[in-house]
Amino acid sequence: MSNAAFMANEAIFNLLLEKFISSNPNDFRGNKSIPEIGTEFVFELNGAPVTDLSAQANGGNISLRFDHVQLQVFDYQDGKRHSLQNTFTVHLLMTGHVLLNGQNVSLTGLSASASGTDRLDAKAAKMVNETIIPQFQQKVAQIQLPDFSKLVDMSFQLNAIEVNDHRLTVLAQIGNTKGDPNFNVSLPAEPAIIAAIGSSVINEFAAAQFPGASASVGDKSSSWGFGYEGHAEAGADQPHVEIVNGQAQGTLPVWVSAKGGIEVLGQWIERDISVSLNTPPLNIRLVNDSNAKSVFIKVYLDGNISVDFGLPDALEKAAEGILSFIQPIASAITDAINVGLDKINIKAFTLPSTIPGTNFAANLSFGWVGFSGNCVAATILINQ
């Protein structure tokens, strides 16, 4: 059961891995010296890998192509590195699995192979498998992948992971409602994440946050044994909102009751007044905070409630006066509902100052925010 989803493109993996490797250079380089033969090998895995998120021939679901693995050969004498004799650039392909490990997205089971045709690539792959990966397996496993919880200001449970079409999709559950997230938002080429929250989640939050609305109006006029009165009450509760085919819509059950009376020679005759309600639909709008680092979901009444009253014959003689007492119920309940709806403040998306879940500073911005399918979705761009 999932009602939210996160989708990451390959570019963000490239960016993350580049940041991780460049900030932990010692974990991705090594040297071997053979003093007796005056030789020292120095190898270094650097540069940004090219990520491929798709099924791999060896059963993995991710490959990282490193085209800038450097192997240097130095003259080594008297326990010291001397002149550089040769530099080689080899091409490696690391394959592995991106999987859900508890509540974390992790990268495991890496193994290297040659991605180039030169035999040195194969030798380097062997070197990486035998030297770098065992040595740095723990570090590699610690490569911080996007932590999507930093993007959504709601607690959620990660349920499943899917890797296909060169993107990673993580399905999550927020709250208790059901509803498969369905959205159609394109990932840009640059590092980006799409976060999508199903409308069932918004509905659950809206219903929980709406305090209810009620209003009453009425008055009485009496003089010398003749008079009239009118009273009306209204209430609204349990809003329902949803997003269908990218369009937000919703309903709010509103009830209004009214009664009126006339006084003849000091005797009051009271009757119920029939009510005909016209309730506008609910709608959803998305609101930025002042620095555009968060997106809030607001629910609003898309218009004003109007009420038509049908007075019984017994009240016709004072119809004008009675109506003047009860007609304000429409605007009163509209106001009350608007006040109640304003209490609904769902903080949907928020942008951290780092690549989500990492310590790598980045400038995150919203590329696109809106409704798609049955979700409210945001494309979050990550710039270095």
Added chain:
Amino acid sequence: MTQWEQLLTTVINNVIGSLPKLIRNGFQSGSVDIPPYTNILLPDVVQYDTGQKSVLCPILYHPVDSTRLSLSNSRLNGMDTISAYGPVSFPIQDVSLSVPLILEDVVLEGNWTTYSQCQKGSASPIETIHSGSFVLHFTDIQFTVNIDLDPNAMTATSVNLKLTDVNQLWSNQPVFDATKDLTYDSRTSEGQKTVLAAVLNSEPIRKKYRESARKGIENNTLSDEMIKIINTLLAQLG
């Protein structure tokens, strides 16, 4: 040249450059322990028929058969004067390489013994023995080391050292100076020394020296040790 060939060239050049020291001192790295390649004992030459009835008999005796020669305790030194005199080439891309090498000064030393059957009148022949030592030099010996690699594991599987004599100096080796290169036992007369010097410097015997020296140069022990050294290096890459 592929990158793999470039790497091999660098590695092999380092190995060749390190060989003089490794030959002198041996090589120890991890589980690989290679002893020095010096004072290499060569097979004895036993009673080789020189085909010459040399005048090496005592007074009043005359030779009745050709002189036989033994070379014993022959030892080779100077393999540490090795160096490359040309670039590494790859007869088969990536998996077979060849390096032209030269030995500047190889020293063959050992003991010689001559056996001459001498007869006095009609008496039974008796054997006259002369002995001494020799120290010979072979210079600028050109040979090639051919290295084959396992294409899968990319480790050296065979190393062959073969004398090539491109400079055509080998057939004139060793350069022989009887006054310096030979010693004689105390019983040897000056006349006999002259005869012995001629015997020991004769082409058949010089050929024997060359054969002995060739065995030391093309020795499988050296090939095996080079395999170990190269593989120790390549193993550092994984």
